[in-house]
Amino acid sequence: AGMRTSLAEVADHPQHLLVEGDVADAALVRELLVEHRPRAVLHLAAETHVDRSIDEPPQFARTNVLGTCTLLDQATRYWMGLSGGERDRFRFLFMSTDEVFGAAGPNEKFTAESPLAANSPYAASKAAGEHLVHAFAHTYGLPVVTINPTNNYGPRQLPEKLIPKMILAAGRREELPLYGDGLQERDWLHVDDCCQAIRTVLRSGVVGSRYLAGADNCLANLVVVERICELLDSALGVGGGDAPARRELIRHVTDRPGHDRRYAVDSGPLRRLGWGPRVDFTQGLRETVQWYVQNPTWTVAAEGALQRRDSAELAAG
Ligand SMILES: NC(=O)c1ccc[n+]([C@@H]2O[C@H](COP(=O)([O-])OP(=O)(O)OC[C@H]3O[C@@H](n4cnc5c(N)ncnc54)[C@H](O)[C@@H]3O)[C@@H](O)[C@H]2O)c1
Numbered sequence: 001a002g003m004r005t006s007l008a009e010v011a012d013h014p015q016h017l018l019v020e021g022d023v024a025d026a027a028l029v030r031e032l033l034v035e036h037r038p039r040a041v042l043h044l045a046a047e048t049h050v051d052r053s054i055d056e057p058p059q060f061a062r063t064n065v066l067g068t069c070t071l072l073d074q075a076t077r078y079w080m081g082l083s084g085g086e087r088d089r090f091r092f093l094f095m096s097t098d099e100v101f102g103a104a105g106p107n108e109k110f111t112a113e114s115p116l117a118a119n120s121p122y123a124a125s126k127a128a129g130e131h132l133v134h135a136f137a138h139t140y141g142l143p144v145v146t147i148n149p150t151n152n153y154g155p156r157q158l159p160e161k162l163i164p165k166m167i168l169a170a171g172r173r174e175e176l177p178l179y180g181d182g183l184q185e186r187d188w189l190h191v192d193d194c195c196q197a198i199r200t201v202l203r204s205g206v207v208g209s210r211y212l213a214g215a216d217n218c219l220a221n222l223v224v225v226e227r228i229c230e231l232l233d234s235a236l237g238v239g240g241g242d243a244p245a246r247r248e249l250i251r252h253v254t255d256r257p258g259h260d261r262r263y264a265v266d267s268g269p270l271r272r273l274g275w276g277p278r279v280d281f282t283q284g285l286r287e288t289v290q291w292y293v294q295n296p297t298w299t300v301a302a303e304g305a306l307q308r309r310d311s312a313e314l315a316a317g
Pocket residue numbers: 001002003021022023024043044045046047048049063067095096097098126148149150151152153158
């Protein structure tokens with residue numbers, strides 16, 4: 001789901017290099033490790049959209065399970081060849097998700113000890129990734145750390161995800177399809193805070209541990225979409241004439257199969273390493289809405305890329 005144009009700001013940075021390839025391509029991964037001799041591997045590559053995982057589960061197993069296994073295998077071979085000090089300092093960071101624990105109860109917060117109980121094909125593929133990460137640590141001693149962030153939001157998120165999808169549709173005054181009663185709760189974490197959490201786990205996380213990262217900001221999807229509507233009404237105007245407030249565009253549609261009702265995490269251990277979310281949701285959402293309104297070139301390109309992918313899949317299927 002990545003977009004080259006999202007990297008425009010860092011394209012010329014001397015420490016940035018983009019290589020486009022498949023995480024399950026062992027030869028390419030080996031070549032890159034040998035050539036660049038990294039001090040750490042941060043594994044974020046994944047198929048990520050739950051709805052797509054319901055439509056085509058094998059693609060998720062291929063990238064998120066086989067891809068993770070390939071990367072772990074090659075990273076382990078590379079790590080074993082490092083000299084003493086480099087070997088001790090090396091880290092393999094796996095980006096998991098709060099979705100691997102299944103649905104949380106009304107007042108429950110998942111902890112690092114919560115059992116994996118994934119419900120969607122996406123979550124199951126990420127849980128399988130976690131099992132592989134654990135197995136490589138246990139079997140070969142690979143120094144791994146895992147982070148399980150909650151739902152991210154912020155600029156440049158592809159409009160297949162809830163917040164950008166609703167911003168763009170509401171901006172155009174299209175209908176806003178909301179799954180079921182819209183009372184499913186997610187803990188929204190700004191992407192900048194998530195990046196800081198990754199940095200903290202990489203630098204200070206105890207090898208072999210899993211860290212959950214959330215903003216203690218559980219909100220129902222309906223509330224989030226209503227806030228987006230209000231922000232757009234005040235940024236773009238309600239529309240004049242008889243145009244209704246944008247919240248009137250919300251349409252409740254058949255719920256996603258197996259939709260988890262609630263996710264919530266205990267970020268205590270990560271906070272004790274010095275991390276804490278800094279972006280207030282009200283401010284972060286306002287800035288995110290502004291970013292999408294002010295970047296139509298990016299959004300047109302992103303929506304075009306998603307459409308081309310979907311029609312290519314239709315043609316192939
Ligand atoms: N977005 C969230 O709310 C969220 C929350 C928790 C965890 N995560 C995890 O964070 C990571 C990044 O998620 P995102 O939201 O940025 O997703 P995204 O779909 O926007 O980006 C995923 C990236 O993986 C790449 N990718 C996909 N298949 C690949 C393959 N076979 N080989 C190499 N690269 C491949 C894509 O090109 C893209 O750059 C994922 O591991 C995801 O599971 C995301």
